Amino acid sequence: MPPIPALDLRALRKTYPNGVEALKGIDLRVEAGDLFALLGPNGAGKSTLIGILASLVNSTGGEARVFDVSVQHDRSRAMALLGVVPQEINLNQFERPFDICVNEAGFYGIPRQIARGRAEKYLTELRLWDKAFGPARNLSGGMKRRLMIARAMMNEPRVLILDEPTAGVDIEIRRAMWQFVQAINRGGVTVILTTHYLEEAENLCRNVAIIDHGRIIEHTSVRALLAKLDVETFVLDLAPPHAPPVLPHVEGMQLRRVDDDTLEVELPKGRDLNALFAALSAAGILVRSMRTKANRLEELFLRLTGSGAEVAA
Amino acid sequence: MTVREQWVAFLTLIRREMIRILRIWGQTLMPPAITMTLYFLIFGTLIGSRIGTIHGFTYMQYITPGLVMMSVIVNSYGNVTSSFFGAKFGRYVEEMLVSPMPPRVILAGYVGGAMLxxxxxxxxxxxxxxxxxxxHVVSAWVTISSVVLTTAIFSLAGFINAMFARKFDDIALVPTFVLTPLTYLGGVFYSIDQLPEPWRAISHANPILYMVSAFRDGMLGIGDIALGPAYAVMLVLLIALGITAERLLHYGRGLRS
Incomplete structure (x- = not known):
C-alpha cells in the first residue's frame, strides 16, 4: 500500500465571484516528511492555494486532503493537522507573545498547562523568550514573523505551511529561521513553503512545484530541476587594466561586459573553459577571480514562467 | 474536536475576552458607570423629584431597572462588535478560522465574553x-433570566453586525441610529401607558420594550407587557439571531472568500 501523502490536491479549482480563475485544476502530491517549495510569480495562485488549505478560501472544485483528511469535508480534523504561517502579519498587537501562543493552543483544545510549556519551548527556540511578556506591537518585523511561526507550532502540526516566511527579514534572522525549519523537518514535520527568494528554495527544499496562471507547470526535485539547466553563467572579476570595449569572440560562448571590471560568460553546461581563458589572455584581459552566477533556480524560474510553457504537470 | 477540546477552546476565548475587558477598563467599565451616575443624578434626583410616582414607585425607583437594562444592552452589543470587528480588521480572526474550532464555539466564546x-x-x-x-427584587428568577436573555440577544446582534461590517463606521451606525432610539423609546424612562395612541401601539413593535418590562417586572413587580409575551419575544429573538449568527460564521460571511 503506497504511503499516505502529507498533501494531496486533486483537480483543485478556485474561481472568484468576479470571474477570476485563480486555480485551474491543480493536481499536486507532497510526500510526508518533505521540505517542499511552492514557487510562482505574483498572482500565480500560491496564496489562493494556501488559503484553501488553511480553509480561509472556499474552493470551487476538486479536493485538498491533508494526510488523507479532506479539508472540504472534514475541516476540523484537517485543520488539527496543519500549522499555517501567513504572508501578512495577523497578530493581535495588544497581546503578549506568550499569551498569543497559549491562546492559539487553546483554540486547538490543548490544555493550558501543556500550552504554557510549548509556548516557552517554541518562543525560546525562535529566540523570542526575552520578548514573551511585552506587547507584540513592540516587536520588529522579523520578530513578528518568528512569533507567527511559534504560534503555528503550538498544535505541533504534522504539516507546516509557511507563506513567504522570510520576506523582509535580514539575512541573519533568515538563516536562523531556515535552521529552525530544517530542525522541525528533521523531527518529522512536513514543511511546505512559498518564497520569493529562490535561493531559499534551492538551499532548503528537496522538492519543488512551480505554479503559474493557476496551473502547476513544473513539479520535480530541486536537483532534477537544476539539472535541466543546460547553460551555466560565470562572473569574471578582472584585474587592471579595464576590459576593452570590444571583447574577443569564443566559439559557443556568449561573453558580456557588465562594467569596466566585470564580465559575464554564458556557456553550455559541461563545456571546458580553456578556450575562454586562452582568448581572454590573448586579448590582454586578466581574470582575478571567477564565480558561478548566484540563483541558478531563478534563471530557470524566469525561463519557465516567462515563456508560459507547460513543461510538466 | 472532542467536547472536552471544544470546552478548552471556549474557555480560552472567554478568558481572552475577560482580559481585554479588564485591560481597557477605562473604555469598557468606567464610561457606563459615569454616564449612569449622571442619569441617576439628573433624571432621577433633579427632574424625577418633580415627576411624582409611576405605578406607585418614585421616578428614581421606576427608571433604575430601565437604566440597568440600557447599560447592559449597549455594552453587550458594543463589546462584541468592537472585539470581533477588531479581530477581523487586525486579521487575527484567522487564528480562530484556521483552527479546528467549530463556528458554534467561536460564536459562544464571543457571545459569552460580551454577556460577561x-x-x-x-x-x-x-x-x-x-x-x-x-x-427592590420581587422575583430573582425573572430579574436574572430577563437580563441574561437580553444580554445574549444583543451580543448575538452585535456579532452579526461585526460579521457584516467592513469598516469602523459600520459598527457605529447600528448603535447610533437603531439601538439608541429603540432603547430610549423602549420604556426605560416612562411607562407606555403614559403614551397616547398610536404611539402606544407602535411601541409594541419595539423588542427592547419587552426586555425592559420583564426586568422591571422582576425587580418591582410591574411591567408594561405580561411576562408570557415578553419571554416569548426574547426567546424567538434569541433563537433567530443565534441561528443567523452561526450560519453566517459557518459560511464565513466576510471572513472566507
Whole structure:
C-alpha cells in the first residue's frame, strides 16, 4: 500500500465571484516528511492555494486532503493537522507573545498547562523568550514573523505551511529561521513553503512545484530541476587594466561586459573553459577571480514562467 | 474536536475576552458607570423629584431597572462588535478560522465574553443606583433570566453586525441610529401607558420594550407587557439571531472568500 501523502490536491479549482480563475485544476502530491517549495510569480495562485488549505478560501472544485483528511469535508480534523504561517502579519498587537501562543493552543483544545510549556519551548527556540511578556506591537518585523511561526507550532502540526516566511527579514534572522525549519523537518514535520527568494528554495527544499496562471507547470526535485539547466553563467572579476570595449569572440560562448571590471560568460553546461581563458589572455584581459552566477533556480524560474510553457504537470 | 477540546477552546476565548475587558477598563467599565451616575443624578434626583410616582414607585425607583437594562444592552452589543470587528480588521480572526474550532464555539466564546461585560456593567450600575435609591427584587428568577436573555440577544446582534461590517463606521451606525432610539423609546424612562395612541401601539413593535418590562417586572413587580409575551419575544429573538449568527460564521460571511 503506497504511503499516505502529507498533501494531496486533486483537480483543485478556485474561481472568484468576479470571474477570476485563480486555480485551474491543480493536481499536486507532497510526500510526508518533505521540505517542499511552492514557487510562482505574483498572482500565480500560491496564496489562493494556501488559503484553501488553511480553509480561509472556499474552493470551487476538486479536493485538498491533508494526510488523507479532506479539508472540504472534514475541516476540523484537517485543520488539527496543519500549522499555517501567513504572508501578512495577523497578530493581535495588544497581546503578549506568550499569551498569543497559549491562546492559539487553546483554540486547538490543548490544555493550558501543556500550552504554557510549548509556548516557552517554541518562543525560546525562535529566540523570542526575552520578548514573551511585552506587547507584540513592540516587536520588529522579523520578530513578528518568528512569533507567527511559534504560534503555528503550538498544535505541533504534522504539516507546516509557511507563506513567504522570510520576506523582509535580514539575512541573519533568515538563516536562523531556515535552521529552525530544517530542525522541525528533521523531527518529522512536513514543511511546505512559498518564497520569493529562490535561493531559499534551492538551499532548503528537496522538492519543488512551480505554479503559474493557476496551473502547476513544473513539479520535480530541486536537483532534477537544476539539472535541466543546460547553460551555466560565470562572473569574471578582472584585474587592471579595464576590459576593452570590444571583447574577443569564443566559439559557443556568449561573453558580456557588465562594467569596466566585470564580465559575464554564458556557456553550455559541461563545456571546458580553456578556450575562454586562452582568448581572454590573448586579448590582454586578466581574470582575478571567477564565480558561478548566484540563483541558478531563478534563471530557470524566469525561463519557465516567462515563456508560459507547460513543461510538466 | 472532542467536547472536552471544544470546552478548552471556549474557555480560552472567554478568558481572552475577560482580559481585554479588564485591560481597557477605562473604555469598557468606567464610561457606563459615569454616564449612569449622571442619569441617576439628573433624571432621577433633579427632574424625577418633580415627576411624582409611576405605578406607585418614585421616578428614581421606576427608571433604575430601565437604566440597568440600557447599560447592559449597549455594552453587550458594543463589546462584541468592537472585539470581533477588531479581530477581523487586525486579521487575527484567522487564528480562530484556521483552527479546528467549530463556528458554534467561536460564536459562544464571543457571545459569552460580551454577556460577561454586559452583566458586569449591569452589576456596576445596580451598585451605583444604591447611592440614590433602595433595591427592590420581587422575583430573582425573572430579574436574572430577563437580563441574561437580553444580554445574549444583543451580543448575538452585535456579532452579526461585526460579521457584516467592513469598516469602523459600520459598527457605529447600528448603535447610533437603531439601538439608541429603540432603547430610549423602549420604556426605560416612562411607562407606555403614559403614551397616547398610536404611539402606544407602535411601541409594541419595539423588542427592547419587552426586555425592559420583564426586568422591571422582576425587580418591582410591574411591567408594561405580561411576562408570557415578553419571554416569548426574547426567546424567538434569541433563537433567530443565534441561528443567523452561526450560519453566517459557518459560511464565513466576510471572513472566507
Amino acid at each position: 461585560r454586559g452583566l458586569m456593567v449591569g452589576v456596576i450600575v445596580l451598585a451605583i443606583s444604591l447611592f440614590f435609591t433602595s433595591l
